[in-house]
Amino acid sequence: MTEPKQPVKLLVLPGDGIGPEVVREVGRIIAWLEKKRGLTFELTEDLVGGASLAEYGVPIRDEVIEKAWAADAVLFGSVGDPKWGHVSFDKRPEVAILKLRQELGLFANLRPAKVFDALVDSSTLKPDVVRGLDIMIVRETVGGIYFGDPRGIETLPDGSKRGINTEVYTTSEIQRVARVAFDLARKRDNRVCSVEKCNVMESGLLWKEVVTDVHAREFPDVALSHMLADNCAMQLVRNPRQFDVLVTGNLFGDILSDLASMLTGSLGMLPSATLGAEQADGRRPALYEPIHGSAPDIAGQGIANPIAQILSFAMLLRYSLNLQAEADMIEQAVSNVLASGLRTADIMADGMARVGTSVMGEAIVRELDKLQSN
Ligand SMILES: NC(=O)C1=CN([C@@H]2O[C@H](COP(=O)(O)OP(=O)(O)OC[C@H]3O[C@@H](n4cnc5c(N)ncnc54)[C@H](O)[C@@H]3O)[C@@H](O)[C@H]2O)C=CC1
Ligand SMILES: CC(C)CC(=O)C(=O)O
Ligand SMILES: [Mg+2]
Missing domain, CATH: 3.40.718.10 (Isopropylmalate Dehydrogenase)
Structure with missing residues (x-):
């Protein structure tokens, strides 16, 4: 470039x-x-x-x-x-x-949680746990439950209401964000942890299958692990150093990155880049x-x-x-x-x-x- x-x-x-x-x-x-x-x-x-x-x-x-x-x-x-x-x-x-x-x-939201040396004492965790910490969260940002159909608030026959949101992910949506995560990992510590809830969500099951497939076909040199999102929230607080690149969907990425910001000292410390696909003229929104x-x-x-x-x-x-x-x-x-x-x-x-x-x-x-x- x-x-x-x-x-x-x-x-x-x-x-x-x-x-x-x-x-x-x-x-x-x-x-x-x-x-x-x-x-x-x-x-x-x-x-x-x-x-x-x-x-x-x-x-x-x-x-x-x-x-x-x-x-x-x-x-x-x-x-x-x-x-x-x-x-x-x-x-x-x-x-x-x-x-x-x-x-x-703009499907790939890169949220680096990096701890500055001077702020190790500002972290919610003990200094030794966060010193030198450098995690990259790759959050999918144009799919998932923020965009899926059906959505809305319906009035039921008895006059009560129900609010609806739907988590949808397609193979291609998962493939493209997974590739971003694996590419980034190759320039870092070469480890990706994919996060979903395949135990209770079909969209999570597909997520895991597709990430596994992209890994096997295109990035076998990168170490891949999988984790359920609730465990991941706990592990980020227990032992954040186990992570290099995390790749996850829109909702989990939103929540886990706010959580990870406190490892760095504050929500006011975490930047992000949201990248789209390269266009025919070579530009990338x-x-x-x-x-x-x-x-x-x-x-x-x-x-x-x-x-x-x-x-x-x-x-x-x-x-x-x-x-x-x-x-x-x-x-x-x-x-x-x-x-x-x-x-x-x-x-x-x-x-x-x-x-x-x-x-x-x-x-x-x-x-x-x-x-x-x-
Ligand atoms: N991309 C965006 O534009 C986003 C917009 N929002 C919206 O922002 C509004 C407020 O949402 P909240 O839940 O309060 O989240 P928030 O991120 O605005 O604030 C949460 C807490 O962190 C503190 N905080 C946030 N940024 C800070 C900074 N740079 N320096 C010092 N302290 C900081 C706030 O004072 C607050 O106590 C809502 O309308 C929400 O939808 C929330 C997240 C992302
Ligand atoms: C649409 C935003 C308000 C959602 C959010 O919290 C975020 O993107 O970090
Ligand atoms: Mg947010």
Whole structure:
């Protein structure tokens, strides 16, 4: 993969709650890359989620999907606002991210749970259990129970109701995400654990069969294991080091990655990349977002941790633009700032200096300056 044609076209969708607060901090890093690394970015910003509902009456416009296709990559904040709790299900702010994933075919959501040395004491687990921990969760994102039919809320003859969602996975949906996981494993510790509930779900049984088949045919050199999702939740807390790459469906991946974030210290630390299929012209649609949501409980206070968003941007540089040196620099700058003792509230510990969102962002840019001059 060669480095990108310039200017790099980014669609920036800050969204709701803390989304705009943490995306703003990426803006500083983009400005730094332009000034100090000679890169040029063409940024297009638009509204999604509750912000779009307020302005346009829909969580996302078709025009925004078109802009996402035209961009080299999408940088997404988060969506969701309790203010819109009354709207019908298909108009909720969260539809914006579901629709982007589905329309762009973003099926492989990479959620790395990596523990920074400086944060071993912030983890929910003992330092020795998490030191050096580096897990990659590969979550399928356009199938499964978030999208299956039938769905809805039906009124029964007696006036009571039933809510329905359906877990559906097809062979090809499982094959393509399994290939992503096996490919990633080959560049890491060469181990994949596939997670489902084949003991009680047919979709899980098919998942296991297809992953086993893809492994045997295409990736026999990678060590493959299987685990039921409930056990996996427990094992992630008991002994997370047993995992290298986890591959799983939409719902289990959503839950297990929020759980894994606490091994790293906070939900505010976990970035993600969501990748689609390579197109005929060689381009691959991709969206980068933290795994957290809009955090309405802390929105507007300037205290959100911007690191998950900043690390998501580092993933964008790595996966969509092949700017490995710049991605490495950002990750190193985050590591150095944490080592210097700065902490947002969510990762605060005794003896450390508590800072807000923008001071953390500024400190990371200062650290980039130091790395550049070394
Ligand atoms: N991709 C997306 O846009 C996502 C959207 N959501 C939506 O976000 C809204 C809020 O959902 P919640 O369940 O509260 O999950 P959440 O992820 O927004 O927050 C959960 C907890 O983690 C904290 N937290 C999250 N990010 C943080 C950060 N960067 N720094 C410090 N603390 C942080 C929050 O303050 C809260 O206490 C909902 O509407 C939900 O649907 C949730 C997850 C993903
Ligand atoms: C659609 C999102 C709100 C679901 C979610 O929590 C996520 O993708 O992490
Ligand atoms: Mg989630």
